[in-house]
Amino acid sequence: MERPEIWITFAPELHIFVAARQRAGRSAVRTDGASTLGHLVESLGVPLTEVGRLLVGGRQVRPSHVPTDGEEISVHGVAKPQQLAGPARFLLDVHLGTLARRLRLLGVDAAYESPDIGDAALAARSSVEQRVMLSRDRGLLRRREIWAGAYIYSHRPADQLKDVLSRFAPPLAPWTRCTACNGTLRDTAKDAVHGRLHDGTERSYDAFAQCTDCEQVYWRGAHHAHLNAIVEEAVREFGGEPPARPGPDLPVSGQAAV
Structure with missing residues (x-):
């Protein structure tokens, strides 16, 4: 039996994560008929932390939606400023030390972990302390136990700082x-x-x-x-x-x- 085929379009800001064939606009993707839309989007390279609205035929759905044959899907980026369920508190991985110090300089609660801690411990701390996990590691951001997360797009600390401040608007x-x-x-x-x-x-x-x-x-x-x-x-x-x-x-x- 032929697998269902859907049509998917990613917002331009998400093109950094997807293969070239998904950057040109509407592209066909075969599914297994059982996986959720959230799983499919992540399998194509986009962490769900970077996904805003998911539209099927113009109707908003949850990541738990299971796509069916012929559906037209639009994947949008996160709306800014992003609303959080709690205070704007952050957890940064080992590669973001300068960003952590700059956030602290501005009075933003920014925890920073040493190199010897693994992804599982980072994700657990994010969950227990309800901190937004900031990272350039897509695999880390896909861990289900993370309370909330955000991909840091730039290598430059000045751009990283602006990205976090514009996305979350912390006091x-x-x-x-x-x-x-x-x-x-x-x-x-x-x-x-x-x-x-x-x-x-x-x-x-x-x-x-x-x-x-x-x-x-x-x-x-x-x-x-x-x-x-x-x-x-x-x-x-x-x-x-x-x-x-x-x-x-x-x-x-x-x-x-x-």
């Missing part, structure tokens, strides 16, 4: 999170961090902040202008409260700049 609170561990910052007196400062730093600066979790110390140092430019551009383009005071700069321990 911004610059200079309130530790770029090293994601903890919250509080102002602190110089005397309170005396033992954690180099002599030159202690002589040159008077305003300090400290992470309430890892106790990292921050101040306005040589990299402040670069960091402030990132903050000002994000606030200007995506909204949020401008910082009430000039933010601190790099941690004493020399964490990499964002």
Whole structure:
């Protein structure tokens, strides 16, 4: 018995995921008559995290729909800003360290995992903590236990940041999170961090902040202008409260700049 044939069209923003024959427009696909539309779309290369509306003959259906012979299917991208079932909290894989630090710089809750954790543990943490999994790994984003996820399209941190901010519109609170561990910052007196400062730093600066979790110390140092430019551009383009005071700069321990 001949397998059912459907006709499928992918939105242009999804062409990055599919084979050349599916990028030209409407294309024929044979199905097994039992698999869901969600499974079919993923088998053609598109993670469901990147899929918005699924239309069959102009009627919206769920990923659990089982296509039948002759159906005309349109696969759309995610509408922006994407609505989440909870607060905009993120989990980033090992390849997105710079993006994690930039999100934290803007006060966005961005957890980041070390290289030795596997996909199963990442997906489990996303589920338990209800965090949006951000990754360039399509296989990771296909794991069913992920609470929510998003593919990071660019290799460039500046573009990655804009992609996340435009897609999820998280509230911004610059200079309130530790770029090293994601903890919250509080102002602190110089005397309170005396033992954690180099002599030159202690002589040159008077305003300090400290992470309430890892106790990292921050101040306005040589990299402040670069960091402030990132903050000002994000606030200007995506909204949020401008910082009430000039933010601190790099941690004493020399964490990499964002």
